[in-house]
Amino acid sequence: MATEGDPSVLENPRRRDYLQFAAVAVAGVGAGVTVLPLVNSMNPSADVLAASTTEVDLSAIEPGQAIKASFRKQPLFVRHLTQAxxxxxxxxxxxxxxxPQSLKERTKEGKAQWLVTLGVCTHLGCVPLGAGEGEAKGDYGGYFCPCHGSHYDTAARIRKGPAPKNLEVPAYTFDTDTKITVG
Structure with missing residues (x-):
């Protein structure tokens, strides 16, 4: 009978390689099973994904009128500009x-009558007036921030007051002539 130290007992080198590959494969699958739920937990939830875009129906907005909507928990102003x-x-x-921004830069080509902006003053984040009926529109007929007195024109560009920038124009697309998707 052969003993462990006996030179007549040869170890099968393929068996050792197989065991090493199997151990690495099991460890890799185990790491993948452990890491996958962790990575998946970092994805946004369904309610966050639903809030990432906002659809706005433009058909009820008359020329010269503006509406307030909500986009990512912030006010959104959609104004139907008159030719004047x-x-x-x-x-x-x-x-x-x-x-300095022209109205053309702030609207979509061929849709200059539709101005879409976030309703957040660029000074300290207050909500300007001017989108609701009867609200003060400021010295330039656009929006007026009552917190510190910033005045915006009809293209939502800063004209007077402490605000450093124009009201922000978010990314949006026209789905039809009467419907936009913001975000």
């Missing part, structure tokens, strides 16, 4: 503006 408001915004020399 568009002309007024286009007549302002960009050199007079603190944050």
């Amino acid at each position: 408001e568009i002309d007024q915004a286009d007549a302002v020399p960009l050199g007079e503006l603190r944050d």
Whole structure:
């Protein structure tokens, strides 16, 4: 009978390789099973994904009127500009503006009558007035922030007051002529 130290007993090298590969494979599968739920928990939940976009129906907004909606828990202003408001915004020399942007840069091509902005003053985050019926629209007919007196024009560009920038225009697309998706 052969003993352990006996040179007549040869170890099968393939058996050792197989055991090493099997151990590495089991460890890899175990790591994957452990890490996958952790990584998956970092994905946004269904309610967060649902709030990541907002659809707005434009059909009920008359020229010269604005509505307030909500986008990612922030106010969203959608204004249907009249031709007079568009002309007024286009007549302002960009050199007079603190944050120079033309109305064309702030609206979609061929849809200059629709201005979509976040309703958050760029000074300290207050909600400006001017989107609701009967609200103060400021010295330039756009929006007025009652917190510190910033005045925005019809293109939601800062004209007077402490706000450093224009009201932000979020990413949005026209799904149809009367419906937009923001976000």
